[in-house]
Amino acid sequence: MTTHPSPSPAGPDAAAPPVSVGQRIALLVLLTASFTLALDFSILNVALPRIGAEVGFALADLQWISTAFAVCAAGFTLLFGRLADLFGRRRQFLAGIALLGAASLLGGLAGEPWLLLVARVAQGIATAAVTPAALSLLTTSFPEGAMRDRALGINGALMAAGFTTGAVLGGLLTDLISWRWAFFINVIVAVAVLAIGPVVLKETASLRRPRLDVPGAVTVTVALVAGVYGLTQAGQHSWSDVRSWASLGVAAVMILAFLVIERTVAEPLVPLRVLARRTTGWGNLAGVLAFATQTSVVFLLTVFLQEVRGFTPLQAGLTFAVMGVGTVIGGLIAPRIIALVGGRRAIVSGLVIQGSATIPLAFLGDLQAWMVVLLIATFLGGVANLVVIVGFMVAATSGLPDAEQGLATGLATMSQQIGITLGTPVMSAIATAAGAGAAGIAGAAGVLNGVSTALAINAALCIAGAIWMAFALPRAPKKPA
Structure with missing residues (x-):
């Protein structure tokens, strides 16, 4: 049986080898790519009506701009996660970045609906290739323990911040310049990463090439x-x-x-013994729950702000800036929390706080100081959500050899993308059913009733998930005195 290095000793300030300049630059390259990919999930949402008008999409077909990307990003990620293990993470990362840049250039120049959809499909495939490769390059660049937890914390913070920033940046670009710059930004990032990445990233291909x-x-x-x-x-x-x-x-x-x-x-492709590990199996489920609940909160509050409070898309996007700050702080403090209380307690407590912060959002319609409550609650929810996300990332990638880190990060990436994709349609269906089912309630009042119901269920899912994970995730081994 293969043994692996044990996690770092207790304490957030446990001694760790110094990070070299090359490691810092490599981390910057990987984090930049992760932030950009997270941005792509949300940056076009507020621009869809403008894109439809300029490119020629029918209103009913606008959803395909998002769907084409999401289906490919989630559908191919596990396959690419394993391919990265077998044929080289650096090679796959750089090839995926090149594809992302080319697809984004095509999307920014597209004048026909079919061409834009081809670009979105290619962006989704590039995301599926780059994300697990980047994560496995990160986990294999830092030893398991404090250094890796810190890197995963920063990565998680930037990914969550990227998702939130996308809503703000999409509105700014659409209103001030053009929605096409939501694509062109990726081209600039791709060129920079391709210029620096080959120099600072090390290849990690498996010495043994098993059959796919x-x-x-x-x-x-x-x-x-x-x-x-x-x-x-x-x-x-x-x-x-x-x-x-x-x-x-x-x-x-x-x-x-x-x-x-x-x-x-x-x-x-996926050894079942890996899925049978409690930290991997239940850790990934915690990741699905964390992403599904928080991204759907953004969706539900966007509906509330625009349909009930009359905000513009740009105003609604800017409202989430406070949540974005919370996610960054959560990602930065999560490694210290994990070092102090362990991954299991970090996940459980994070879900409890996230659920508790969501409860007041279900009562915004009756609160006079609703904006203050919204900002405080989304900030606290953002901090707690990132503690859960970093905890799940640490749990899902710990205890496995470097040869299986692509598989582990592929599973973690799949959980992330399924959570993002799952949360919005489920909560949208709940909100629609609750709004339509309220007898005598129509218009903004019906929307408010539906959103409030969905937010209450969202909070209940977080609390129920916390209780489940308290029993399902293994306890951390006791540290020697």
């Missing part, structure tokens, strides 16, 4: 693509939509087929 589990790769990719497509269709239309249930049915069948294949092949 093609049946497993095909079934899990089809399952993820079908599942994400089904969820997005449910959010755009309804949970009774036949396309949604048909796609989710295909996803379920493919997942069962994947599990059977992984039990029988000699060299599985």
